[in-house]
Amino acid sequence: MTLVAGVDSSTQSCKVVVRDLETGAVVRTGRASHPDGTSVDPQAWWDALVTAIADAGGLADVAAVSIGGQQHGMVALDAEGYVVRDALLWNDTRSSGAAADLISEFGADALAARTGLVPVASFTSTKLRWLRDAEPENAASVAAVALPHDWLTWRLRGFGPEDQSPLGPVLEELTTDRSDVSGTGYWNPATGEYDRDLLIAALGHDAVVPRVLGAGERAGTGIVDTAAADGSLLADVVVGPGAGDNAAAGLGLGAVSGDVVVSLGTSGTVFAVTERTSEDPSGIVAGFASASGEYLPLVCTLNAARVLDAFARVLGVDHDELGRLALEAQPGAGGAVLVPYFEGERTPNLPDATATLFGLTLLSTTRENLARAAVEGMLCALADGVEAILAQGVEARRLLLVGGAAQNPAVQAIAAQVFGVPVEIPTPGEYVAAGAAVQAAWALTGARPEWPIEVVAAPPVDHRPLILERYRVAAGTYSA
Numbered sequence: 438m439t440l441v442a443g444v445d446s447s448t449q450s451c452k453v454v455v456r457d458l459e460t461g462a463v464v465r466t467g468r469a470s471h472p473d474g475t476s477v478d479p480q481a482w483w484d485a486l487v488t489a490i491a492d493a494g495g496l497a498d499v500a501a502v503s504i505g506g507q508q509h510g511m512v513a514l515d516a517e518g519y520v521v522r523d524a525l526l527w528n529d530t531r532s533s534g535a536a537a538d539l540i541s542e543f544g545a546d547a548l549a550a551r552t553g554l555v556p557v558a559s560f561t562s563t564k565l566r567w568l569r570d571a572e573p574e575n576a577a578s579v580a581a582v583a584l585p586h587d588w589l590t591w592r593l594r595g596f597g598p599e600d601q602s603p604l605g606p607v608l609e610e611l612t613t614d615r616s617d618v619s620g621t622g623y624w625n626p627a628t629g630e631y632d633r634d635l636l637i638a639a640l641g642h643d644a645v646v647p648r649v650l651g652a653g654e655r656a657g658t659g660i661v662d663t664a665a666a667d668g669s670l671l672a673d674v675v676v677g678p679g680a681g682d683n684a685a686a687g688l689g690l691g692a693v694s695g696d697v698v699v700s701l702g703t704s705g706t707v708f709a710v711t712e713r714t715s716e717d718p719s720g721i722v723a724g725f726a727s728a729s730g731e732y733l734p735l736v737c738t739l740n741a742a743r744v745l746d747a748f749a750r751v752l753g754v755d756h757d758e759l760g761r762l763a764l765e766a767q768p769g770a771g772g773a774v775l776v777p778y779f780e781g782e783r784t785p786n787l788p789d790a791t792a793t794l795f796g797l798t799l800l801s802t803t804r805e806n807l808a809r810a811a812v813e814g815m816l817c818a819l820a821d822g823v824e825a826i827l828a829q830g831v832e833a834r835r836l837l838l839v840g841g842a843a844q845n846p847a848v849q850a851i852a853a854q855v856f857g858v859p860v861e862i863p864t865p866g867e868y869v870a871a872g873a874a875v876q877a878a879w880a881l882t883g884a885r886p887e888w889p890i891e892v893v894a895a896p897p898v899d900h901r902p903l904i905l906e907r908y909r910v911a912a913g914t915y916s917a
């Protein structure tokens with residue numbers, strides 16, 4: 438049996454899935470946690486990757502591997518290959534002022550046309566501008582800029598600082614892919630080229646940026662044997678291009694025209710695979726590229742699964758019980774409305790906002806209504822995203838619900854009430870890692886594998902417009 442491996446280095450954890458090349462069947466899995474926080478030493482991701490690989494039984498018998506990862510994080514390297522400072526993650530909002538500065542210097546319309554994006558704090562270019570202004574000494578020492586999956590791929594291939602890697606700090610060996618580079622703010626999805634002027638405007642000087650690989654292209658051959666202490670290499674393992682996690686999930690799901698994916702992980706995202714680039718000067722829809730050669734218009738919120746984590750904690754229950762409580766309440770949660778901007782928010786662009794519970798009365802303040810308000814608030818925050826994606830001309834025959842929180846039956850049922858589109862739940866699984874495994878197989882054989890995806894639930898459409906109407910009134914008070 439030929440085996441391939443896919444990795445999802447996401448915000449909260451690292452997951453490794455080993456699959457049978459022929460059938461796509463999952464053979465082994467491994468997992469390790471990432472530290473909390475929005476500013477993280479990338480070494481923690483490497484340590485988690487090593488642990489997750491060991492947990493998955495190692496990669497010694499695997500023919501190919503590819504790494505999907507959280508998007509946008511700024512991994513700044515000096516000329517010796519050391520990280521200059523902790524990486525600022527996609528959900529770190531300190532660069533919101535830098536985003537506003539870039540917009541006022543270049544204009545939202547021009548930036549949307551040049552990069553597919555209007556800057557918000559999530560995007561890498563704003564983090565570089567923040568570094569230039571807040572930490573000029575660190576900025577001056579930056580020799581290369583990479584994304585989380587680029588850096589992990591480079592390290593796994595054996596590159597890195599002299600004292601930490603067998604092959605040393607060869608910055609020119611950094612690679613990325615179309616999907617992840619499209620979230621930097623200095624790459625043009627229409628031309629497929631870096632926009633060097635924007636990179637220089639952000640960082641203050643030029644730097645090495647990773648070579649951009651196409652779908653199915655190899656980053657190289659040979660990986661570090663993470664089970665060996667001496668840095669020896671597994672010389673024959675093919676390394677795929679890797680991807681941003683959302684694009685990898687799209688690939689893992691085999692998303693095609695008519696599919697809109699809603700992912701409920703740390704972030705909430707809504708996206709579709711399209712033939713054409715998208716340009717949204719309002720900045721709501723990011724015009725990313727897909728991991729399979731097309732495009733990936735995407736809307737992202739900062740507050741998704743962890744909204745439910747917080748309410749489960751406060752109510753002293755686990756996720757299953759939170760779901761049971763939520764389903765015992767009526768749609769609309771007795772008037773309780775949660776606007777869940779716990780981490781600030783990106784869509785709408787309110788980086789300093791906090792969450793608010795509206796509409797509480799003595800009668801409505803029950804555990805059931807609070808649980809339901811949490812689920813409704815998390816989903817309603819994404820409803821505008823679904824509308825914005827459809828406004829880009831995307832057709833939605835069904836919404837595919839994935840990510841940690843999508844496993845919750847209450848989330849599935851309430852999604853069918855909030856979104857006006859049929860909802861389907863694919864077999865529970867790690868779809869980012871699945872997409873990365875697809876890339877590994879593609880890079881190994883030269884052909885995209887066709888592994889089956891099954892839908893295990895399709896809650897009947899039960900549209901309750903009242904839920905979203907009330908939410909919009911409450912959320913509207915933020916921008917008033």
Ligand SMILES: Nc1ncnc2c1ncn2[C@@H]1O[C@H](COP(=O)(O)OP(=O)(O)O)[C@@H](O)[C@H]1O
Nearest residue numbers: 447448449450702703742756840841842844845
């Ligand atoms: N049954 C469940 N109900 C609600 N939330 C869940 C459930 N299972 C996992 N989660 C939450 O999903 C999140 C992890 O999802 P995941 O898609 O792996 O996130 P990420 O990719 O951002 O790390 C965690 O916040 C976890 O608590």
Ligand SMILES: O=C(CO)[C@@H](O)[C@H](O)COP(=O)(O)O
Nearest residue numbers: 447448507508527702703704
């Ligand atoms: O910033 C975005 C998309 O633009 C996020 O979707 C990140 O890519 C993090 O993903 P998760 O860890 O939530 O899967």
